[in-house]
Amino acid sequence: NKIGVIFDLDGVIVDTAKYHFLAWKNLANHLGFEFTEAHNELLKGVSRVRSLEILLDIGKVELSEEKKQEFLVSKNEEYLKYITKMGPEEILPGAKELLDTLDSLGIHYVLGSASKNAPLILKQVNLFERFSGIVDGNSVSKAKPDPEVFLIGAKKLNLKPEQCIVFEDAIAGVKAANTANMISIGIGDKQTLHKADYNFNDLTEVNSSFIKELIN
Ligand code: G16
Ligand code: MG
Numbered sequence: 001n002k003i004g005v006i007f008d009l010d011g012v013i014v015d016t017a018k019y020h021f022l023a024w025k026n027l028a029n030h031l032g033f034e035f036t037e038a039h040n041e042l043l044k045g046v047s048r049v050r051s052l053e054i055l056l057d058i059g060k061v062e063l064s065e066e067k068k069q070e071f072l073v074s075k076n077e078e079y080l081k082y083i084t085k086m087g088p089e090e091i092l093p094g095a096k097e098l099l100d101t102l103d104s105l106g107i108h109y110v111l112g113s114a115s116k117n118a119p120l121i122l123k124q125v126n127l128f129e130r131f132s133g134i135v136d137g138n139s140v141s142k143a144k145p146d147p148e149v150f151l152i153g154a155k156k157l158n159l160k161p162e163q164c165i166v167f168e169d170a171i172a173g174v175k176a177a178n179t180a181n182m183i184s185i186g187i188g189d190k191q192t193l194h195k196a197d198y199n200f201n202d203l204t205e206v207n208s209s210f211i212k213e214l215i216n
């Protein structure tokens with residue numbers, strides 16, 4: 001009974017949502033409206049382009065395609081300023097321990113993130129080398145909740161979708177995993193992620209006996 005694991009990045013391995021928030025908030029303020037943490041929740045797991053559309057809807061702002069492109073670039077430039085200051089201390093609790101557990105059990109894992117900056121972020125926190133493969137926002141044509149990102153992940157693992165376990169913090173990501181026919185594990189609020197097959201508050205709650213149970 002071979003299995004493999006696919007990890008989402010933001011909200012599972014690191015908390016980059018707080019940096020996305022700072023950069024999106026600045027853009028909203030520049031456009032003349034407020035952007036709150038509650039608004040930011042709507043952007044979790046969502047692609048960059050879709051995030052901008054949601055933000056513009058919130059502010060009831062309409063922009064030309066050229067302006068949108070310009071703001072996508074400037075938002076990302078600001079975001080990268082925060083990312084390039086990140087270090088291993090920003091790895092979320094339990095993440096490294098879980099990777100160690102998977103290593104000791106001989107279970108391979110890949111990344112399945114919507115972020116085009118995923119390789120850089122993993123390098124910043126010294127986890128890049130540990131993953132057997134990376135599927136990020138550059139390798140997909142359809143964003144979560146489309147299962148594409150995870151199906152490519154399964155291919156990288158050389159496994160069937162049913163043999164893959166997905167760790168996700170976003171509703172769109174859990175939906176993508178379920179549509180792909182994978183085992184979905186929601187990390188975060190249980191109510192929000194009630195569609196997941198299993199729920200945990202964070203990765204410190206995911207122990208080796210749980211993983212062993214999934215193998216058998
Ligand atoms: C992350 C975040 C989203 C962000 C997306 C794209 O996804 O949760 O808020 O909009 O990546 O990021 P970027 O602008 O860096 O391409 P995930 O899938 O890792 O949770
Ligand atoms: Mg996420």
